[in-house]
Amino acid sequence: MTLLVRSDLPPILVVDDSDEDFDTVSLAARRAGIGNLLVHAMDADDARRQLFAVPGVDYAFMLLDCNLPGEDGLTLLEEVRRHPQRRTLPVIVLTASINPRDRDAFYAAGGNAYHVKLVNFGEGLANLESIFRYWLTHVVLPGADTSSTGKPLCP
Amino acid sequence: MWQEEVRGRAEPWKPVEIEAAKNLRLLMLDVVVARAEQLAALNTDLVRSNDELDAFAYVAGHDLKEPLRGIHKYAHFLLEETKAGRPLDAQGRERIDAMLRLTVRMDSLLDALLHFSRVGRLSLARQPIALGDVVAEATDMLGASLLGRDIDVQIPRPLPTISCDRIRVREVFANLISNAAKYNDKPQRHIEIGYLDPVDGADAVSTFYVRDNGIGIDTKHSERVFMMFKRLHTRDAYGGGSGAGLAIVKKLVEQHNGHSWFTSELGVGTTFYFTLIGAGMTQPGA
Numbered sequence: 001m002t003l004l005v006r007s008d009l010p011p012i013l014v015v016d017d018s019d020e021d022f023d024t025v026s027l028a029a030r031r032a033g034i035g036n037l038l039v040h041a042m043d044a045d046d047a048r049r050q051l052f053a054v055p056g057v058d059y060a061f062m063l064l065d066c067n068l069p070g071e072d073g074l075t076l077l078e079e080v081r082r083h084p085q086r087r088t089l090p091v092i093v094l095t096a097s098i099n100p101r102d103r104d105a106f107y108a109a110g111g112n113a114y115h116v117k118l119v120n121f122g123e124g125l126a127n128l129e130s131i132f133r134y135w136l137t138h139v140v141l142p143g144a145d146t147s148s149t150g151k152p153l154c155p
Numbered sequence: 156m157w158q159e160e161v162r163g164r165a166e167p168w169k170p171v172e173i174e175a176a177k178n179l180r181l182l183m184l185d186v187v188v189a190r191a192e193q194l195a196a197l198n199t200d201l202v203r204s205n206d207e208l209d210a211f212a213y214v215a216g217h218d219l220k221e222p223l224r225g226i227h228k229y230a231h232f233l234l235e236e237t238k239a240g241r242p243l244d245a246q247g248r249e250r251i252d253a254m255l256r257l258t259v260r261m262d263s264l265l266d267a268l269l270h271f272s273r274v275g276r277l278s279l280a281r282q283p284i285a286l287g288d289v290v291a292e293a294t295d296m297l298g299a300s301l302l303g304r305d306i307d308v309q310i311p312r313p314l315p316t317i318s319c320d321r322i323r324v325r326e327v328f329a330n331l332i333s334n335a336a337k338y339n340d341k342p343q344r345h346i347e348i349g350y351l352d353p354v355d356g357a358d359a360v361s362t363f364y365v366r367d368n369g370i371g372i373d374t375k376h377s378e379r380v381f382m383m384f385k386r387l388h389t390r391d392a393y394g395g396g397s398g399a400g401l402a403i404v405k406k407l408v409e410q411h412n413g414h415s416w417f418t419s420e421l422g423v424g425t426t427f428y429f430t431l432i433g434a435g436m437t438q439p440g441a
Binding site for chain 1: 217221
């Protein structure tokens with residue numbers, strides 16, 4: 001399936017150091033039929049550049065891997081929640097960690113949803129597709145333009 | 156123990172006896188308090204080691220699952236292609252290559268993990284060791300991986316002989332020298348190995364260092380770099396690695412009752428320090 005990336009849709013920031021996992025995320029986005037651009041950041045510093053150095057871009061949400069090289073995803077989440085322009089950005093974690101402490105720390109820091117990366121590829125892909133569908137079609141995102149239809153401007 | 160028996164009415168206690176009884180009471184209190192403190196310290200240690208074990212199991216779990224996820228994914232794709240009756244194409248061969256690479260990565264993570272856990276359990280074989288020889292061996296061991304790079308290793312003054320575990324201290328040096336060479340983008344890589352003068356006599360702390368002119372480490376990572384499987388760079392940057400080296404260094408140094416830390420300036424270089432406690436230093440030639 002060829003899908004045109006539409007520039008009128010808010011991009012999604014994907015923070016993950018694994019190219020294999022980013023590739024899976026891209027595949028799930030295509031299969032879910034979403035046209036939002038996926039912006040890939042490899043670590044917290046890279047994500048910081050995208051979020052704080054380029055303030056004009058409004059992201060639909062951030063898909064965040066907590067276990068990153070250098071600073072972890074939790075530190076990045078805390079910075080996002082403190083940042084005046086980014087504090088309402090939905091942050092969805094996709095991590096390999098099943099540690100209850102990581103999970104609780106993520107929610108305590110104001111994260112929106114915690115998902116565990118699955119070893120089973122088929123299940124992991126289905127999980128990601130439902131994440132994209134849910135957050136882009138069912139959720140009214142912060143700052144979404146709902147003026148004409150009452151629905152957010154996402155497919 | 157002091158004992159006295161009286162009939163009828165006892166003589167009133169002399170001031171010196173009251174003083175002695177008071178002292179005895181204080182001594183007993185000291186013993187009780189000291190025991191309670193020991194017990195509290197043991198409990199704290201136990202809680203900490205349980206917490207460490209817990210955190211360690213989770214870390215090991217998710218880091219080992221990463222290559223496993225990749226392998227599962229590529230096998231899934233290959234199976235889909237086969238089911239659809241499509242012959243193996245270039246992309247299919249790339250996927251098989253990736254699977255092979257990931258199994259090797261998983262193997263090296265498991266080796267590092269087993270080594271790390273073994274390092275914590277074995278007891279030290281301390282004896283007087285000439286550290287100059289140990290560093291020479293460590294550099295020889297690294298020879299193959301350091302070859303082809305322009306590296307010069309300087310030892311500004313001969314290293315002392317100290318009481319330590321030869322194999323472990325050699326591993327500490329090997330890890331630090333290897334890092335100094337790897338995380339370095341200068342055309343001429345300099346590594347300096349030395350020690351600081353002990354502050355006082357026999358039970359002085361011996362502080363050793365390995366200094367490089369490499370890329371440097373942001374000091375905000377001062378604790379993170381010593382964590383198991385923690386890398387500051389993406390998986391294959393700077394020659395790749397499992398992220399176990401400094402965690403192992405920290406553990407080996409702790410076994411010598413010492414500690415490890417670094418000072419660094421980004422783009423200029425890093426100096427890793429470690430101490431070996433109770434190591435009774437002998438100067439070469441002294």
